[in-house]
Amino acid sequence: MQTLTNRSKVVSNKKMTFGEWIYLPAIFKGMSITLKHFFKKKATINYPEEQREFSPVYRGQHVLKRDEQGRERCTACGLCAVACPAEAITMLAAERKPGEEHLYREEKYAAKYEINMLRCIFCGDCEEACPKEAIFLTDRIVEAKYQRKPFVYGKDILVEPVDADKRIDVTKRQTQNVLKFKQNKRFAHNR
Amino acid sequence: MDWILFLYKFVFLIVIFLITLVVAMYSTYGERKVAAFMQDRRGPNRAGPFGLLQPLADGVKMFMKEEIIPTTANRMLFILGPSIAMTTAMLTGVVIPWGGTITIGGREFSMQIADLNIGILYVFAMVSIGVYGIMIGGWASNNKYALLGSIRAASQMISYELAMGMSIIALILTTGSLSLHDIVEQQQGWHWNIIYQPIGFLVFIICALAETNRAPFDLPECETELIGGYHTEYSSMKLGFYLFAEYINMFISSAVMATLYFGGYNVPLIDQLGLSQNTVTLLGSLFFFIKILVLIFVFMWIRWTLPRFRYDQLMNLGWKKLMPLAIFNILATGTYYYFTAFN
Amino acid sequence: MVFLFYLLSAVMVISGLFVVFSRSPINSVLSLIVCFIAMAGHYILLNSQFLAVVHLIVYTGAIMVLFLFVIMLLNLNRATIPQKTSMTRVAAVVAGGLFFLVMVAATRLTFEIHPRYPFSSKIGLVSEVGKALFHEFLLPFEVSSVLFISAMIGAMIFGKKDKESLPQPPPKEGA
Numbered sequence: 001m002q003t004l005t006n007r008s009k010v011v012s013n014k015k016m017t018f019g020e021w022i023y024l025p026a027i028f029k030g031m032s033i034t035l036k037h038f039f040k041k042k043a044t045i046n047y048p049e050e051q052r053e054f055s056p057v058y059r060g061q062h063v064l065k066r067d068e069q070g071r072e073r074c075t076a077c078g079l080c081a082v083a084c085p086a087e088a089i090t091m092l093a094a095e096r097k098p099g100e101e102h103l104y105r106e107e108k109y110a111a112k113y114e115i116n117m118l119r120c121i122f123c124g125d126c127e128e129a130c131p132k133e134a135i136f137l138t139d140r141i142v143e144a145k146y147q148r149k150p151f152v153y154g155k156d157i158l159v160e161p162v163d164a165d166k167r168i169d170v171t172k173r174q175t176q177n178v179l180k181f182k183q184n185k186r187f188a189h190n191r
Numbered sequence: 192m193d194w195i196l197f198l199y200k201f202v203f204l205i206v207i208f209l210i211t212l213v214v215a216m217y218s219t220y221g222e223r224k225v226a227a228f229m230q231d232r233r234g235p236n237r238a239g240p241f242g243l244l245q246p247l248a249d250g251v252k253m254f255m256k257e258e259i260i261p262t263t264a265n266r267m268l269f270i271l272g273p274s275i276a277m278t279t280a281m282l283t284g285v286v287i288p289w290g291g292t293i294t295i296g297g298r299e300f301s302m303q304i305a306d307l308n309i310g311i312l313y314v315f316a317m318v319s320i321g322v323y324g325i326m327i328g329g330w331a332s333n334n335k336y337a338l339l340g341s342i343r344a345a346s347q348m349i350s351y352e353l354a355m356g357m358s359i360i361a362l363i364l365t366t367g368s369l370s371l372h373d374i375v376e377q378q379q380g381w382h383w384n385i386i387y388q389p390i391g392f393l394v395f396i397i398c399a400l401a402e403t404n405r406a407p408f409d410l411p412e413c414e415t416e417l418i419g420g421y422h423t424e425y426s427s428m429k430l431g432f433y434l435f436a437e438y439i440n441m442f443i444s445s446a447v448m449a450t451l452y453f454g455g456y457n458v459p460l461i462d463q464l465g466l467s468q469n470t471v472t473l474l475g476s477l478f479f480f481i482k483i484l485v486l487i488f489v490f491m492w493i494r495w496t497l498p499r500f501r502y503d504q505l506m507n508l509g510w511k512k513l514m515p516l517a518i519f520n521i522l523a524t525g526t527y528y529y530f531t532a533f534n
Numbered sequence: 535m536v537f538l539f540y541l542l543s544a545v546m547v548i549s550g551l552f553v554v555f556s557r558s559p560i561n562s563v564l565s566l567i568v569c570f571i572a573m574a575g576h577y578i579l580l581n582s583q584f585l586a587v588v589h590l591i592v593y594t595g596a597i598m599v600l601f602l603f604v605i606m607l608l609n610l611n612r613a614t615i616p617q618k619t620s621m622t623r624v625a626a627v628v629a630g631g632l633f634f635l636v637m638v639a640a641t642r643l644t645f646e647i648h649p650r651y652p653f654s655s656k657i658g659l660v661s662e663v664g665k666a667l668f669h670e671f672l673l674p675f676e677v678s679s680v681l682f683i684s685a686m687i688g689a690m691i692f693g694k695k696d697k698e699s700l701p702q703p704p705p706k707e708g709a
Contacts, residue, residue, distance in 0.1 A: 027497065034229045034496040043231040268560070309660055312587040319595025323567070326599065330560065330606050338606060345599050352596070369660055 056172040059122040059137040062115055062153075063160050063168045067105055070162040073134035076110035077189075080126035080135055088119035089126060106132075113158060117142045117151040131189035133182050136170040199300050204285075207304065211284050215438040216246040218487055222438075225491040253431035261424050265331040272328025273425070273432035279321035280439040286310040287446050288372045290456045290476035293469055302456075302476060303372055310371035311359055314447055315352070318402055322348040324436065325404075325411060329421035340420025343502065344411035347401055350509040351408075355398035357517030358391040361524040362451060375455030385452040390520045392452045394513050396489075399448060401509070403440040406494040413499055445486035446479075453482050539579055545572040559605045563598060570594045584660040 019025055045052065054060075065073050076093035094111035096104045103109075126135050145151060160168045174182075220235065220242065227234030235242035260269055290302030307313050322345055329341025365387050366374045378384060385392045401408040412420035422433045449455060456475035466474070500508070545568065552565035570593050577586035618626075656662050667675050 030496045031492060034492065037231055038225075038228045040231055042228075042233050044233050046233065046236065265560075268564075307583060309583050309587050312584070312591065316587050316590035316595060319591050319599075320571075322595070322599060323602075326602055326606070327564070330602075342603065342606060345603050349596060349599060 054139040058139040059124045061117075061138055061140040061142050062120075062126070062158055063136050063138050063140075063170065064113065064155065064158045065134055065136060065168070065170070066160055066162065069102070071101075071103060071105040072109060072159060073105055073132045074110045074113065075106040075108050075132055075134070076113070077108075077131065079129040079131065083125040083129035084120075085123060085125060086119045086121045088116045088121075090114050090116075110155070113155050115153050115158065117153055118148060131182075131185045133186070136168075136173065138168055138170060139172075140168075195298070196300075199295075200304060203300075203302070204304055207284055207289065208281060211281060211439055211442060214442050214483075214487075215435055216250070218438045218441060218491075219249065219434075220246050221487070222491050222494075225488065226495050229492075229495045250431070253428050256427040258427040258429070259424075261333060263333045264424065265333070268327050268331035269424075270429070272324050272331055273429045273436070274324075275327065276321060276324025276436040277432045277439075279317050279324065280436040280443065283314055283317040283440075283443045284446070286313050286371055287443070287450055288375050288455055289479065291472040293472045301372075302472065306370060306372045309369045311363070311369050311374075311451070314443075315356065315359075318440075319348070319352060321436075321440070324433075325421045328425070328433070332421075332424035334424050336417045336419070337421050337423045340411045340417045340423070343417075344404065344421060347404075347408065347410060347505060347509075350506060351398045351401040351513075354394055354509055354513035354517050355402065357514065357521060358388075358394035358398065359451075361391045361517070361520045362388050362395075364521070364524045364528060371450050371455075375450055375457065378454040378457055380457065381459050383452065383454040383457075388452065388520070388524070390516060391524075392448075394517045394520065395452070396448065397508075397513060399444045400490070400493065401505075403444055403490075404437060405441065405490055407497040407499050408505060409499060410502060410505060441487060441490055442483065445483045445490065448486055449479060449482040453486075455479055535579065538575070542572045542575045542579070545569075546576075560602070563601050563605060566601075567594055567598050570598065582657060582659065582663075584663050 067073055076091050078091060078093075081087075081089040081091060090112075091110045091114070092112035093108055096107050096109055122137065124137050127137050142151075160166070223245070224234040224242075226232075235245040238244040238248045260266060285304045286307055288301075288303040288306070292299045292301050294300075325344040326341045329337040329339075329344070332338075362374075362384060363369060365384065366377055368374060368377075374384075400406075404411050410420075411417075412422065417423070422430055425433060456472075456479040458471075458475055458478045462471075549565040549568040549572065553562045553569065556562045556565060570589065574586040574590045574594070577583070577589060
């Protein structure tokens with residue numbers, strides 16, 4: 001039989017030698033192994049103080065981006081909600097009133113935008129579906145809570161702040177290929 | 192009545208009880224740390240520096256938890272069980288010589304609460320009574336798993352007590368005394384009994400693991416088969432008492448082993464340093480505690496290395512291997528002393 | 535010391551009564567254990583520490599554990615104890631009373647204690663017991679140990695099943 005690794009051993013029921021029968025050498029061998037591990041480098045880290053490096057395309061908490069003038073990019077098209085396999089996204093569209101041009105980029109915007117973080121599987125399909133480059137997954141971690149209710153994130157948490165220095169940086173995930181893909185998508189959508 | 196002696200003994204008793212409790216408390220912390228380190232983890236490190244306040248947090252948690260007594264349980268015996276386990280565990284420390292003699296105000300005080308001339312047997316008696324705590328608790332829970340656990344505990348304790356007693360007989364042949372104080376005094380310098388009784392020590396330490404219900408002999412409480420064994424139905428501080436009694440037992444049996452086989456409070460070559468009597472005594476006590484802590488570490492080390500025995504393997508080891516080995520040890524020791532004593 | 539004597543005696547008598555009158559067997563055994571521990575206390579009052587500790591180890595720690603063990607395994611409840619008719623109770627009281635009378639008659643003369651040796655406070659210490667066992671009573675001691683060995687071997691033979699009476703293993707497939 002072919003083995004996956006070369007480390008497997010065939011079990012035999014041969015009679016034990018005296019050294020094996022008294023078991024003590026085997027026990028001391030085992031204890032020396034555990035003692036070796038006692039002084040080894042730890043495999044775990046002190047989590048909140050130290051953090052492991054994230055991959056640049058890590059998929060964590062979502063962000064709803066604003067454009068350069070601080071207007072919300074989301075136009076409440078609902079493509080992300082359709083794409084979502086976990087059905088975690090709900091939204092309510094509204095029409096932009098005159099005088100709100102500095103708030104919303106397009107004529108239609110999301111009055112309500114909610115992601116249920118307990119349902120979300122962080123697949124990133126919403127980000128891929130978005131034609132307006134509005135929603136992105138970031139390397140932030142969704143905080144643990146004691147109740148279920150706060151896990152339904154509304155616009156107050158999802159939309160990034162207006163201030164330029166408080167914006168959420170997603171440039172790491174926007175490689176050339178991604179940018180091109182998004183551009184094509186936007187053209188296709190607007191056509 | 193000698194009031195000063197009475198007062199001294201009283202204070203010393205309380206100090207020993209407190210030390211026992213603190214050591215037991217911190218062995219729970221130590222156990223978790225040792226387990227973590229052997230599994231390449233870090234262990235508790237959140238409560239206080241290096242997690243040193245973890246035992247306190249655990250204690251508070253135990254006290255705050257809901258107290259549940261099953262409706263079908265025998266109420267009185269259900270409460271009696273952990274009390275017996277805890278009491279007998281604490282009582283054993285009375286005969287152990289924690290140090291030599293200390294001179295306060297021109298009077299000599301012994302650092303041992305009671306020097307019984309049958310010290311070892313007293314330890315055995317307390318251990319054999321201690322099994323009632325587990326048996327009564329397991330039976331009173333009115334739960335099949337608890338009953339199975341307590342029956343396992345009883346049969347295991349009785350089986351291993353025999354081999355343990357046999358290993359002690361060989362030791363008594365070499366020392367000629369049952370008093371723990373005399374046994375320690377005979378091991379001055381490097382004349383530790385482990386050099387004369389290696390087989391006896393091996394049997395004794397295996398039996399001590401079995402008597403304290405520690406892995407690899409933790410069948411009475413094995414989680415995978417008996418979901419906790421005799422303390423399945425226990426909660427809150429009553430469970431805490433059972434767990435605590437186990438750690439106290441571990442501390443005491445380490446102390447007994449250090450006394451019997453590792454020279455107790457004797458420090459080799461300390462007589463040549465020319466220190467005063469009191470310093471020697473205190474250093475000896477310190478050394479004794481270091482020995483105890485090392486032995487506790489060995490207990491934990493074994494626990495996190497070896498897997499649990501199967502029940503028939505446990506009985507085979509106790510009756511078919513350790514008993515003959517211990518009897519052979521008695522015969523060999525007796526023969527040796529027969530021929531050397533009459534030359 | 536006298537106070538301790540009376541305290542231990544009271545504990546013994548009360549727990550002894552509990553053994554007899556308690557309805558549940560477990561409580562009986564537990565009271566018997568208390569009784570034995572008080573008895574060990576009496577031994578200590580007589581300065582025979584060795585006997586006290588051996589009593590604790592052997593009777594309290596081993597034999598009573600086996601008692602408890604058996605009762606737990608059998609799980610005796612009130613329902614399983616057969617109810618006795620008043621006739622059997624009367625018969626039991628009469629028989630017990632007669633037995634007591636016979637015992638009193640037989641041991642009447644020994645109530646006045648004539649110690650063979652003057653009482654020594656060291657009689658129960660381990661060295662004295664050892665000397666008595668291995669000098670004076672060496673032969674009875676060894677004979678009794680042979681008796682125990684024979685009892686053990688007998689129990690083992692009873693416990694061992696016959697090879698023939700064991701259920702035969704089912705024949706292997708394909709054989």
